[in-house]
Amino acid sequence: MKRKSLQGAACPVARTLDLIGDWWSLLIIRDALDGIRRFSDFQKNLDIAKNMLSARLKALVEQGIMQTVPAADGGAYKEYVLTERGKALQTVIVALSQWGGEFMYEAGETGSVMVDAQNRQPIRKLELVAADGRVLAPEDVATRLAVEH
Amino acid sequence: MKRKSLQGAACPVARTLDLIGDWWSLLIIRDALDGIRRFSDFQKNLDIAKNMLSARLKALVEQGIMQTVPAADGGAYKEYVLTERGKALQTVIVALSQWGGEFMYEAGETGSVMVDAQNRQPIRKLELVAADGRVLAPEDVATRLAVEH
């Protein structure tokens, strides 16, 4: 039996997971955000099988999340970079990173953190903010079906 | 061949995806954040096979993301609710939802949005903010290995 497609779902979470909700895509995007561009660099860094990496990159390009460009150094091979759409996934990566940093490490264990590139200081924790600027707790956020008016 | 475990990775994104990076976990958590607590409600809402749901819930409980509690109505069966750790994943869900809302819908198509429970107004888009309060663009954020000092 085939896994259902979630593209018809009303929930944008479901549609998004349908694109990037697998084991590798978000890790590839994380590396791409870190400046990795070449096939072999992704492969070494992720320790992913080459056929898997090939398939994932192809899918990400088809979905408009990444695109191929000529090599920056004038080499013969193409490189993979994020589109604007792909870059916008950084919020998701940061959310995952902050949660993991908070809950997945023992005391004294070192992990990596997201920092302000200018001064290398960690960025603030993401916050849920209401339209009027109040910071919201998890319980204060609900889901509503969007309707035109 | 078995899939590698990412638990030893230095990157918190990898560790987190190792826990919840599969197709169903985040959807279950999204429903739980929406107030769904009972096995059959998850099952109907997600249209997931019962054995899959059973396995996922068990894993989420083992990982400390959900916990079982006696039924709120005094019924004989337990219910599944998020722990604090699980509720903290709301940022991830919101990030996915906002990205999906922006990039996965045609004009005029309706999806659901995250709103302030008090006044039903959509919440603000998540922002990457530096320690000193500046809003950062994707390019202004880097990854740094955290070190004790």
Add this chain to the structure above:
DNA sequence: CCGTATCCATTCCGATACTG
């Protein structure tokens, strides 16, 4: 160096049947 193609074990996932 950059990938593609093929093989195979493992895992995933849905359908169905069953217990309490």
Add this chain to the structure above:
DNA sequence: CAGTATCGGAATGGATACGG
């Protein structure tokens, strides 16, 4: 209603070999 057990087809992912 709340799960567990089992089965089989499909997809995943790693190793290896191969071609541009």
